[in-house]
Amino acid sequence: MSNNPIYALQERFLSFQGEGVYAGQAAYFLRLYGCDQKCHFCDSAGTWHKDWKPDHITRYTAADLVALIPTDARFTYTVITGGEPAMYNLAPLITGIINHTNRPVHIETAGHRSIGSVDAWITLSPKPFAAAPLIENVAKANEFKIIVENEASIIDALAVIQARQPDAPVWLHPEWSKRNDETVKQLIVNYVKTHGEPFRAGYQIHKMYKADLYDQHADKRLIPLGGNIKNGY
Numbered sequence: 600m601s602n603n604p605i606y607a608l609q610e611r612f613l614s615f616q617g618e619g620v621y622a623g624q625a626a627y628f629l630r631l632y633g634c635d636q637k638c639h640f641c642d643s644a645g646t647w648h649k650d651w652k653p654d655h656i657t658r659y660t661a662a663d664l665v666a667l668i669p670t671d672a673r674f675t676y677t678v679i680t681g682g683e684p685a686m687y688n689l690a691p692l693i694t695g696i697i698n699h700t701n702r703p704v705h706i707e708t709a710g711h712r713s714i715g716s717v718d719a720w721i722t723l724s725p726k727p728f729a730a731a732p733l734i735e736n737v738a739k740a741n742e743f744k745i746i747v748e749n750e751a752s753i754i755d756a757l758a759v760i761q762a763r764q765p766d767a768p769v770w771l772h773p774e775w776s777k778r779n780d781e782t783v784k785q786l787i788v789n790y791v792k793t794h795g796e797p798f799r800a801g802y803q804i805h806k807m808y809k810a811d812l813y814d815q816h817a818d819k820r821l822i823p824l825g826g827n828i829k830n831g832y
Contacts, residue, residue, distance in 0.1 A: 604688040605658045607632035609646050612814035613672050617805025619722055619742050619770055621705070625674040628811070629664065630818075632656050634683040636709050636729040639825040640746060640774045642803075645818060646682035648826030653818065665695040676703040676720070685712035693717050710736040723760070731759040742768045744801065747787055748777060770801035776824055778802075 609632040616626045634647040645651045659667075668677060677696050679689065685708050693704045703720060710723040710732030723740035725732050737760045745756040753771065763769075771787045773780065791798050811817050824830035 602688070602691075603660070604691060605660060606664050606687055606692060607656050607658050608664060609653060609656060609682065610816060610818040611667060612811055612817040613669070613674060614805060614810045614814060614817075615808075616678065616705075617803050617808075617810065618744060618772070618801060620768060621675070621720075622804060624676075625672075626705070627668055627672065627674045627677045627700075629668075629677065629679050631679065631681045631684050631687060633686050634681055635686065636683060636711070636726050637825075638726055638729060638746075639827070640748070640776065640830065641825050642775055643680075643682060643822075644824070644826035645820060645822045648822075651820070651822050651826045653820075661691040661695045664692065665699045668696065668700055670700050674702070676705055678705045678707060679719075680707040683709055683712065685710075685714050688715075689719075690715055690717055693719050708736070710740065714739075725756045725759050727755040727759045734762045737762040738764070740764075740767060742770065744770045744772055746774050747771050747783055748774045749783070750786060753786075753790060766797060768797050768799050770799050772801040772803065775803065775806070776830055 609630045611629050613627050616622055616624050632646050637647055645653060677700060684706055696704050705720040707722045709726045711730035714736055721740045722742050722744060723732055723736060724744040743760055745753055747753060771790060773783045777783045787800050791800050805811060812819055
């Protein structure tokens with residue numbers, strides 16, 4: 600990776616974290632463009648799908664991208680997401696954000712690319728049907744998010760995160776197009792009740808509020824899951 604990386608940015612916005620340990624807290628999001636996983640249920644297909652590519656993607660140095668973050672806003676931390684943010688050398692960006700905002704940084708990643716030694720909270724969402732996460736990333740992740748379509752989703756994901764820290768929360772999220780599927784919901788309920796910690800039932804509460812869309816810089820296109828109309832919105 601370049602020591603002077605350029606970051607392709609799809610969108611940036613002030614919202615709140617809708618998932619995981621820090622759900623409900625105000626956060627500033629940087630959504631980087633590009634991903635090599637191409638998940639069929641991806642809810643950010645505008646970062647990679649050829650049919651949903653934005654008309655214009657702006658590229659920034661770390662210093663220029665950091666300067667876009669409004670330090671007068673009352674957010675708790677900055678989230679670097681994607682796409683897959685680990686396609687970039689994140690170290691200069693993270694250091695710059697911390698120095699600029701004097702607030703922590705979180706990363707949301709599939710974990711299959713090297714993250715390096717970074718000062719950030721790491722949320723790892725394994726995608727075993729694509730590229731499995733690196734053991735080194737699993738070992739240092741602070742929390743995990745498993746997207747649940749069926750029982751195999753849980754079994755397959757757990758198989759590739761065996762190196763996780765035992766107290767790291769493992770969130771079970773219904774795949775968004777199946778969020779009202781009683782079978783999927785019951786599967787998650789039963790798994791949490793049967794296994795207890797560190798397993799927790801998760802949900803994307805920011806979507807219920809449409810929280811991300813209230814920022815003028817957010818991408819307001821209705822992009823279908825996985826970039827495939829048949830998957831729904």
